[in-house]
Each structure stands twice: as structure tokens, then as C-alpha cells.
Amino acid sequence: MNILGISGSLRAASFNTALLHAAQELAPAGMSITIHRLHDLPLFNQDVEEQGDPESVVVLKQAIDQADGVLLACPEYNGGITGVLKNAIDWVSRPGRDRKTAALAGKLVCIAGASPGITGTVRAQDQLRLILRRAGAQTEPQGEVLVFQAHTKIVDGQLTDERTRDALARHLQGYATRLAALRG
Numbered sequence: 001m002n003i004l005g006i007s008g009s010l011r012a013a014s015f016n017t018a019l020l021h022a023a024q025e026l027a028p029a030g031m032s033i034t035i036h037r038l039h040d041l042p043l044f045n046q047d048v049e050e051q052g053d054p055e056s057v058v059v060l061k062q063a064i065d066q067a068d069g070v071l072l073a074c075p076e077y078n079g080g081i082t083g084v085l086k087n088a089i090d091w092v093s094r095p096g097r098d099r100k101t102a103a104l105a106g107k108l109v110c111i112a113g114a115s116p117g118i119t120g121t122v123r124a125q126d127q128l129r130l131i132l133r134r135a136g137a138q139t140e141p142q143g144e145v146l147v148f149q150a151h152t153k154i155v156d157g158q159l160t161d162e163r164t165r166d167a168l169a170r171h172l173q174g175y176a177t178r179l180a181a182l183r184g
């Protein structure tokens, strides 16, 4: 089971990217998570899309095609998802000039998020679910991973809090079970 992990933060010391690294360690047997960086993705522009996807968009779409599922680590900015993540979703929610289907269509997406605040990205995750459904993806509904006060649980890029590690491991196990059930 190959999962594509995407962080909605470009920050070098991002808590959300650290959460993806923890997910790589805690993934259940048979699941492997590859992290895809969004640093080279241009801002969505429909004129550019009509000329053909830029290389970084082609690569992202292919990575999603080849993955069994997508794990999004979602920061919260001003009560919503980051522009970085929304921009990526906008690109992959559409086929573009050279494809028949959108890369995201039908994918089962797993969500987690970390924030130094006390609500742990709950507003951003709610918004992300709506956006993903609009984009034709399915979302993993079983529970939430809301890493609140992330600065106390992620130290030097390592998820150190045992309860959060357990919660993330359970979340990933639930996701693996759902993916396996969908495969039939």
C-alpha cells in the first residue's frame, strides 16, 4: 500500500511535515508513505493549465495516480487551510489539457494536522473535507488527528508525545483498513 504524504506547509521546521515523518515511522505493516514536496508548484492559473500542465504539476498528478491513497498534513491559517494546500488541490482537482480524469477523483484521502494553538487545526480539517469532497475525492471519516499545542509534542522535528503517536498509529491503521476494504 503506497501512500503519498503531502504537507500544507513549506516551512523548513514545519510541525505538519514532522507529522508526516512520524506517520512514516508509525505506518502499519504493508503501508509505506512517500513525502511529496509542494515547493516547486506554481500558483494555479487557468491560462497556464490550458497551455498544458507545468512539469511540477505533471509530476504531482502522476505521483497521486501511482499512490493507493493520499495523506494530507494540514496546517491552519486564519481558520482555514493554507493557500499552499488549496493551490495544490486546485491543480489536481482538474484533468488539465492532457488527461481525461482528475488525479484526485475517487482517491481516499486521510487527513491529520498540527498547530501550536489549542484547537489543533480542527477548523482547517473541516474545511479541507468539504473542499476534497467538492474535488471528487473521498475522505477518511474515522476519527481525527488534531495535534494541538504542537510545540510541546513535536521537538526538533520529532513527534515525542506518546499519546499522539498512538493516536496517529491508530488513525493510519484505520485508513489502511478502509483502503483495503475499498480494494475489495
Ligand SMILES: Cc1cc2nc3c(=O)[nH]c(=O)nc-3n(C[C@H](O)[C@H](O)[C@H](O)COP(=O)(O)O)c2cc1C
Residues within 6 Å of the ligand: 009, 010, 011, 013, 014, 015, 016, 017, 075, 076, 077, 078, 079, 080, 114, 115, 116, 117, 118, 119, 120, 121
Ligand atoms: C498567516 C497565519 C495564520 C495562522 N492562523 C492560525 C489559525 O487560524 N489557527 C491556528 O491554530 N494557528 C494559526 N497559525 C499558526 C500556525 O498554526 C503555525 O504557524 C504552525 O506552525 C503552522 O504549521 P507548520 O508548523 O506546519 O508550518 C497561523 C499562522 C500564520 C502564519
